[in-house]
Structure formats: structure tokens, C-alpha cells
Amino acid sequence: MSVIEINNLEKSYGAKNVLRGLNLTIEKGEFWGLIGKNGAGKSTLINILCGTVIKTSGGFRIMGIDDTSIDKAKVRMGIMPDVSELFGDMSGLEFMEYMLALKGHHIRSKDILALFEKVDLAVSLKTKIKAYSFGMKKKIAIAQAIADTPEILILDEPTSGVDPESILHLQNLFEKLNQGGTTIFMASHNLDEVSRICSHISILDRGQFQVQGELQSVINEHTAKIRLQIQCKTPDNFNTSELCKRFAILEASHSSLTFEVKSQDDIPQIIHLLTEQGVSIFSVIPRKATLEEIFMS
Incomplete structure (x- = not known):
């Protein structure tokens, strides 16, 4: 069953073509790693799928829902927001309550603490987010994304800026979520990370997919000797x-x-x-x- 279908998707800013005719199908339960150089278009693609950037042409469907009705799909998705845009004046408790309320859920303090432990975030619920380190902001962004056990989890560089011990902790968490049935689409600069935990990869270069498919098949295909x-x-x-x-x-x-x-x-x-x-x-x-x-x- 296809849960994400991208068809001839394009995005331009004036004369600059950022995404050029992208096509991709992600099946239920797969774990895709999206890799590419800076400026390749990874974050643009992620933001389009999350509904925060408007496409230029083409289209996509998430869980059978057309991109024109993306808000209906978002309630079943876990989306990690850009941590530079988190609400700094909110406490961790307020932020978690607010993000879950957007999807129509109420969450108790003890459940938030359990989520913080799950993402290896050791901080008081009352601490303002503006006092968080960059890595801590990453963790709370992940915590709210997984809070309601989403069918699809979309992550943009989830472990960059996180300490090595926490990176391993989060990678193991993503693996467990995927093994539990969550489909994951993750942009990452960490090639070792993608090799270790992803089942499929897409390599994006200058707005086009150069390579995509099941990870081991891609490796076999590109192994001449x-x-x-x-x-x-x-x-x-x-x-x-x-x-x-x-x-x-x-x-x-x-x-x-x-x-x-x-x-x-x-x-x-x-x-x-x-x-x-x-x-x-x-x-x-x-x-x-x-x-x-x-x-x-």
C-alpha cells in the first residue's frame, strides 16, 4: 500500500528551479532516507510534503489524500518542525500541549515526561524553550512528532547538532517506531546513519532524484567490483x-x-x-x- 506518492513535483522561486519533476512512491512500513548536498532541495521537498511550502506544479498524495487537502492527512502524520521556529517563550509543557491540541489531542504531564525520556531529553517541563540547547530543541521537536503514534513520520535532519550518545538513542528509537509499523521519511546529512537504519534511499541532486530504491539493491547495482x-x-x-x-x-x-x-x-x-x-x-x-x-x- 502506497502511503506517499509524489508525481512530477516541481518547485521554483522565480527563475530558479529548486525541484524538477520529482517522482517517488513510498510503501507502508518503509524507512526512507533522503540525502543530498546543501541546496539540493531536501528541506524544500520536506516542507512541501508537510504543507508549509506551496508546490509550483505536479502533485503528491499522502495516505490517499490529495495535496489540495493536506490538512486532512496531517492529523495522521508526525512532523518534526524547524527548530529555529519553535516557540521560545513557551515552556516544554506548554509547547507539547499546544502541538497536540492542534491535532485534537489532550496530553497529560506524565505522558509528556515519558516522551521526554523516550527521546533522551532531561529537562523540567517548566523550562522555557528559549533556554534549551540546539540539541534539546531537536529532541522536543521529535517528542511532539511521535506523541500520538503517527502512521507517517517526517523528519528533517533529526540528529544534526545532537550529542553522539543521544544520536544512537534516537536512531534506535526510529528503528523501533519503524518496526512497529510507522512509515518514516527522513532527510539526513549523516550517511552512516542512513546506511544503518534506513531500508530505502533517495539521493537528491540539483532538484532531481539521481538514485532511489531499496538500500541493498542500490548498493548491489552500484558495485561494479x-x-x-x-x-x-x-x-x-x-x-x-x-x-x-x-x-x-x-x-x-x-x-x-x-x-x-x-x-x-x-x-x-x-x-x-x-x-x-x-x-x-x-x-x-x-x-x-x-x-x-x-x-x-
Whole structure:
């Protein structure tokens, strides 16, 4: 079941085309990571989906609801707002009550405290948001987004500016929410984060999707060659000449061999040739293209 459908979506500011003919379908339960350089159009796309920026042309549907009626979909969505625009004169308690009231919900103080603990936010409910650090503002923005267990969660750079320990805490939280059935669309600069927790990726460049799809399929598609590292012990009379006729050897020592192969199917053949020569093999580690390499290319 498609929960987000983007069709030929475009956004321009005067003569500047920020988004150019975007198409994307997100199915229920998927966890999409949206990556791209600064100025690629990530935040613009997020803001259009959240109804805070008006598209120029094209369209999108969220849970079957047309973008012309986006407010009907927003009550079923969790949206992380721009933390620079939080209500600084509100306390954390007031902010949470206000944001939930916008969706027709009442929330008790004890439930807010439970949400603060869930996002690793240690602060009094009475503290004004203007006294929060940047990372704390990120956490309360996430807390209000997940408060009513939304069907779709839209996040814009949720862990940037957050301390390393809290980053891991939040990543684990997002994974648990996704495992519980929440569909997540997350813009992030953190490629390691996207690689670790997302099931699908979109790479946005100059307003267009250059790459999109299931993460492992994208990696496999962009892996022309596999770097194979073998930890081993070679005998004194070990000779690489036969191996070199068939496979590219990048490095060779008495304790390690590194090959470059075109397919996983080559790995059993290499292991067979090595064991025939009396090589003791301790580990075999195939390395495919990383998300960073795909992004940079």
C-alpha cells in the first residue's frame, strides 16, 4: 500500500528551479532516507510534503489524500518542525500541549515526561524553550512528532547538532517506531546513519532524484567490483602466479590477501585455489560499494 506518492513535483522561486519533476512512491512500513548536498532541495521537498511550502506544479498524495487537502492527512502524520521556529517563550509543557491540541489531542504531564525520556531529553517541563540547547530543541521537536503514534513520520535532519550518545538513542528509537509499523521519511546529512537504519534511499541532486530504491539493491547495482579481504596464513612456498592469471590481487602478505572480483561467484573459486596451496583461512570479508561512494559518484 502506497502511503506517499509524489508525481512530477516541481518547485521554483522565480527563475530558479529548486525541484524538477520529482517522482517517488513510498510503501507502508518503509524507512526512507533522503540525502543530498546543501541546496539540493531536501528541506524544500520536506516542507512541501508537510504543507508549509506551496508546490509550483505536479502533485503528491499522502495516505490517499490529495495535496489540495493536506490538512486532512496531517492529523495522521508526525512532523518534526524547524527548530529555529519553535516557540521560545513557551515552556516544554506548554509547547507539547499546544502541538497536540492542534491535532485534537489532550496530553497529560506524565505522558509528556515519558516522551521526554523516550527521546533522551532531561529537562523540567517548566523550562522555557528559549533556554534549551540546539540539541534539546531537536529532541522536543521529535517528542511532539511521535506523541500520538503517527502512521507517517517526517523528519528533517533529526540528529544534526545532537550529542553522539543521544544520536544512537534516537536512531534506535526510529528503528523501533519503524518496526512497529510507522512509515518514516527522513532527510539526513549523516550517511552512516542512513546506511544503518534506513531500508530505502533517495539521493537528491540539483532538484532531481539521481538514485532511489531499496538500500541493498542500490548498493548491489552500484558495485561494479567487490573488494575481497582474506585474513589467512600462507605457507613459505605460497605462489600467487596461478591466482594472478584469473583474479586481480591488490595486496598480498603472509597474513592477508586482498582481491578485486567482479562477482560473489568468484569467492568460492578463490578459497578453493588457496586451500589447495595449503593456505589457512581465518576470515573472508567481501566489501561492496559504500553509500558514501555512491553519493560522491
